Amino acid sequence: MTRRLSSSTRSHTEDSIFLRPDEEPVWLDEPTKSAKRVDGPPKKEDRQDGHGEEVFLYKVYTLVVEFHYWVALFVVSQVTGYWMFFVAEGNGPFVSIYRALQVIDFFLGFVLPCHPILGLDSTTLMRDVVNTTRQTWIIYVTGVVGVAICVFMVIHMVRRWRHGAGPRWSESASGDVGDRRQSVSRQPSFTLSEWTDAQEDLMDLDAVPQTPVFEMGSDNKPEGDAVTLTVTPVGLQERRGSNVSLTLDMCTPGCTEPYGYGAQLSPRDQSAQEYLRQGTHVLTPAMLHTRAMDDQSLQAEFYETPMNFVDPKEYNYPGLVRKNRYKTILPNTHSRVILKSQDEDDFLATYINGNYLKGYGGEERAYIATQGPTVNTVGDFWRMVWQENTPIIVMITNLEEKNEKCAEYWPEDTATHEGIEITVVTVTQEDDYSLRVFTLKCGDEERSLKQYWYTSWPDQKTPDKAPPLLELVQEVERAREEAPPTSGPIIVHCSAGIGRTGCFIATSILCKQLRREGVVDILGTTCQLRLDRGGMIQTCEQYQFVHHVLSLYEKQLSHASEE
Structure with a gap:
């Protein structure tokens, strides 16, 4: 039987799915104990x-x-x-x-x-x-x-x-x-071999995402025991133009005022910000392998971590809806990319749905996470590419997956956007991705740009195999090292720019950490990414996948060192 838990019984951490030790659960579909004592059981008549x-x-x-x-x-x-x-x-x-x-x-x-x-x-x-x-x-x-x-x-x-x-x-x-009671599908229990060898389909999230609910059987363990609780992840939000309303659980901590500029945060948001700034869980190789197989602990850790989504009321600007693929997936204000414009007071001219993200070791503006361009924002996207002197674009989505996920923003041969001439030089097809090399020309200046288009990653899910993703991460790192020293951040996007994008960036950062320090802090990296862009690593399944990828990468490093 699936039962919904009252929000009043959640712990002091806003996104916690567990009860406080001194509380009993209050179910939304049952009367309280006092009501039961007064009224008694209903009679048959x-x-x-x-x-x-x-x-x-x-x-x-x-x-x-x-x-x-x-x-x-x-x-x-x-x-x-x-x-x-x-x-x-x-x-x-x-x-x-x-x-x-x-x-x-x-x-x-x-x-x-x-x-x-x-x-x-x-x-x-x-x-x-x-x-x-x-x-x-x-x-x-x-x-x-x-x-x-x-x-x-x-x-x-x-x-x-x-x-x-x-x-x-x-x-x-x-x-x-x-x-009125929502059903719940359990998170998949998988092993490392399933990511490296098997080609099994994984859980597909519902079209209309569910807020976390609890599934409790007749053989329940004591209340408050995390092992008895399972939840369903919150999915993407409403797509513009869709007749299906997909909404986020806005109880997830998000900044209701722009922070970083002296704005006053509510206690709720302050606790979320403190959690994200202080969250850490350093894993040694042995701990990483064990942790990757512990689905229950990863679920608990994922749902304890605030998403840090932005309140849509912060972006109450006329005409802005045309600039966002999803109306409630918005860039966090303190780290958003601001496009240069002749009219700096025109908010729409300076706006793009993208955020600067820190890299390994706190490197500033190492990445830009952004949404997949729409037909209305292709020009803005190329303005950002030129403005930021980007050497590499990583695209982790198909153009269509049941519906449109990303506009085809590049030409087959040559095109001009916002005064930037884009020319395709070469196209190379690999097993799991394609590589396009562009030449960008604006005025008298000319640059080279690489686009890695990874198509083997379904929306809100995870790839069938981990090795191709690791190969792509390493290939992008090599391309970054070969780029000119004055190059800017790597642009990474999927459709919304939070799920698959977050997994790729986190994997890239953590692979560097594992090579240089011998340990990984997946929780700390996730918290840092969510501070800069809310919702990064969108589902629990993706969070588990990142652990499995790092576990596999550590085994590869150990095997290489032994040889």
Whole structure:
């Protein structure tokens, strides 16, 4: 049974999914203990009185409707039978239909107190039918079919009255309560071999994401035990133009005022900011391998970490909706990329949905995480690429995945956006990604740009294999080292710029940390990324995947050192 937990029983950490030790859970779909003590259990009479009259009326309505169906079936069978009889007697098809209807008219005279509808000769016609000695078997079969239909009608309607209509109505009435309870699908329990060898499909998130709910079985452990609790991740938010409203749980701590500029934060947001600044969990290689296999602990750690989403009210600017792919995935204010413009007071001219992110060792502006460009923001995207002197773009999404995820912002040959001439020099197709080399020219200046397009990563899920991602991370690092020293940040984007983008950037940072320090701090890196852009590493499954990738990478390093 799936039950929803009242928000009043959450711990002091805003995104915590666990109870405080001194509290008992309060379920949203049950009355409180005090109410139970006062009112007592509902009596059977109380439960029946509320719906008794409705159930009776529903039964009557159902039987009346079904009776008309049976009558129609009876009439059709008799008309068909007598039509065949008259045709066999040598009458034309249309004349036979008319005479078959006259026979039915004769029978109705016994049931309804009215004159024949199709003429007074129906009695004479029926006398001729009875006295005929040819094709009588058709009349007998027609009569047997009519009697059988009547018998089945009576039996069926009696059973529906006693067993069918009532319970179905009761189920539909009681179903209203059950429908309010959300179902929960467990996070997948996988092993490292599944990431390296198997090609199994992983859990697919619901189209309409669910807020965290609890699944508790009959064999529950003591309340507050983290092992008994499972949650479903919060998915992406509403897509512009979609008729399906996908919303985030805005109880997730997010900054309601721009911070970093002396703005006053609420206590709720201050606790989230403190958690993200102080969050750390350094793992040695042995601890990393053990941790990667501990799904329960990773779930708990992921959901304890604040998402730090931005309140959409912070960006209450007319026309801004055209600049965002998802209306509630917005850049955190203190680290957002500001485009240069001749009119610095025009917010729309300086806005792009992207954030600067720190790299390994606190390197400032090592990456830019941004959304997949839309048709309205392709020009802004290329302005950002030129302004930031970007040497590499990493694209981790298909153009379409059920719906549009990213506009095709690059040309097949040559195109010009915002005064920047983009020319495709070479295209190389690898197993899991393609590499495009561009030449950018603006005025008299010319630059080179590489785009790595990784297409083997489904939205809100994880790749089937970890090694291709590690290869891409290492290839991007080599390309970064070969770029000019004056180059700017690497731009990474998927569709929303938080899930797959966060996994790639975190993996890149943590691979460097593992090589240079021999340890990794996946929690600390996640917290730092979310400080700069809310929601980075979007789902628990992705968080687990990052642990598995680092565990695999550490084994590769150990194996290489032994050789």
